[in-house]
Amino acid sequence: MNNILLGVTGGIAAYKAVDLARRLTLLGFRVKVVMSENATRLVGPATFRAVTSNPVALSLFADGGAPMEHIDLAREADVVVVAPATANIIAKMAHGLADDLLSTTLLATRAPVVLAPAMNREMWSHPATVSNLETLRERGVRVVGPESGSLACGEEGPGRMSEPETIVEEVLAALGTNSLLAGVPVLVTAGGTREAIDPVRFIGNRSSGKMGYAMAAVAARMGARVQLVSGPSALECPGGVERVTVETAEEMREEVVERAPACRAVVMAAAVADFMPVKAHGEKIKRGSAEKLVLELVRTPDILAELSGIKPQGQVLVGFAAETGELLQRARAKMREKKVDMLVANDVTHPGSGFDSDYNRAVLLFADGREVELDLMPKAELAAVIWREVSALLDISGR
Numbered sequence: 189m190n191n192i193l194l195g196v197t198g199g200i201a202a203y204k205a206v207d208l209a210r211r212l213t214l215l216g217f218r219v220k221v222v223m224s225e226n227a228t229r230l231v232g233p234a235t236f237r238a239v240t241s242n243p244v245a246l247s248l249f250a251d252g253g254a255p256m257e258h259i260d261l262a263r264e265a266d267v268v269v270v271a272p273a274t275a276n277i278i279a280k281m282a283h284g285l286a287d288d289l290l291s292t293t294l295l296a297t298r299a300p301v302v303l304a305p306a307m308n309r310e311m312w313s314h315p316a317t318v319s320n321l322e323t324l325r326e327r328g329v330r331v332v333g334p335e336s337g338s339l340a341c342g343e344e345g346p347g348r349m350s351e352p353e354t355i356v357e358e359v360l361a362a363l364g365t366n367s368l369l370a371g372v373p374v375l376v377t378a379g380g381t382r383e384a385i386d387p388v389r390f391i392g393n394r395s396s397g398k399m400g401y402a403m404a405a406v407a408a409r410m411g412a413r414v415q416l417v418s419g420p421s422a423l424e425c426p427g428g429v430e431r432v433t434v435e436t437a438e439e440m441r442e443e444v445v446e447r448a449p450a451c452r453a454v455v456m457a458a459a460v461a462d463f464m465p466v467k468a469h470g471e472k473i474k475r476g477s478a479e480k481l482v483l484e485l486v487r488t489p490d491i492l493a494e495l496s497g498i499k500p501q502g503q504v505l506v507g508f509a510a511e512t513g514e515l516l517q518r519a520r521a522k523m524r525e526k527k528v529d530m531l532v533a534n535d536v537t538h539p540g541s542g543f544d545s546d547y548n549r550a551v552l553l554f555a556d557g558r559e560v561e562l563d564l565m566p567k568a569e570l571a572a573v574i575w576r577e578v579s580a581l582l583d584i585s586g587r
């Protein structure tokens with residue numbers, strides 16, 4: 189399990205750091221929070237304690253605290269994220285000042301650091317802040333935001349802290365350097381297949397490919413060697429991913445069945461057609477040719493079921509289930525039918541999630557009977573949750 193150290197300094201946006209802590213905890217990270225004294229005037233430490241289930245560190249000289257707590261915090265962190273980062277903490281970091289627990293820990297750590305600045309626009313554009321951030325960027329510190337908009341001081345302009353989900357993305361990217369799936373070959377499918385009716389028409393579905401592409405992108409960031417077999421999609425191939433594009437369920441089957449045996453994990457996020465026309469017409473069907481048109485359909489190959497039959501020892505097989513009601517009952521039945529290690533069940537009728545949305549809400553079902561219900565979250569975050577579970581299953585099967 190990775191350790192994230194979240195530093196919270198005294199900006200109004202400190203309240204948004206609670207959501208950030210919650211999201212990171214939900215992703216399976218051990219989150220420890222260090223608050224500056226000013227931050228405690230804006231949000232109570234008890235809130236962070238409740239969200240992370242960990243004590244909150246406040247002072248270099250806390251009663252009962254370990255005497256070298258800053259060194260322990262600095263050493264055990266895999267990533268340090270400061271959100272909100274005030275002009276003051278940015279200045280202290282740039283100049284190596286260490287006069288409280290957070291600044292001391294930041295000086296002592298060698299973990300990647302992510303800063304999410306938040307301040308008044310004049311402070312943001314002040315030459316001192318500009319030059320301090322330049323120094324930090326040169327040292328490899330990642331800076332996310334700030335965004336432009338209305339600021340707590342009543343002015344408009346740059347200075348709003350980025351949204352927690354954007355900061356999570358940056359934390360995941362920073363973690364990519366000490367990656368969870370380093371060198372692990374994985375296969376992901378994405379998008380919907382198209383089954384030709386005639387040269388211009390096809391049977392398709394609403395899948396945009398976003399879920400599968402997020403799975404591929406996050407795996408690549410975690411160090412995996414990723415092959416992506418994709419149905420037609422408008423999305424760009426994520427960096428570091430090898431993509432093969434297919435059109436039909438049969439073509440997807442061929443690519444997947446050939447590639448899967450060499451992979452340690454296979455994730456079928458694609459919306460594969462369940463039926464295809466018995467025969468595709470060689471020429472465009474003319475509207476005038478008949479009053480009624482009956483299409484005869486036949487079942488497509490069930491790729492996932494075939495994969496579970498040929499699964500090599502130790503491979504982790506993940507299916508998705510797109511349901512339109514009775515999510516859990518149907519997903520449990522699918523789990524039994526398809527014999528997968530994990531099933532990601534999503535109700536595609538929920539507004540703001542499922543097909544073509546940047547967000548998804550899912551329940552994870554495991555072969556050992558465990559079920560984990562997740563909140564609505566960006567698809568990239570859901571992908572990270574899934575890969576962390578896959579990685580744990582790979583560890584159990586002896587990586």
Ligand code: PMT
Pocket residue numbers: 378379380394395396397398399400437456457458459460461462488489490491492493506507508509510511522534536542543544545548
């Ligand atoms: O692409 P997006 O717009 O981001 O939308 C994401 C999504 C809704 C498509 C995705 O989250 C999702 O649910 N993908 C699975 C869609 C699906 O086909 O579900 P299903 O319940 O019909 O199939 C169950 C599993 O069997 C899936 O893993 C599917 O890939 C697989 N399958 C289905 C049919 C078939 N012939 N062969 C298969 O392998």
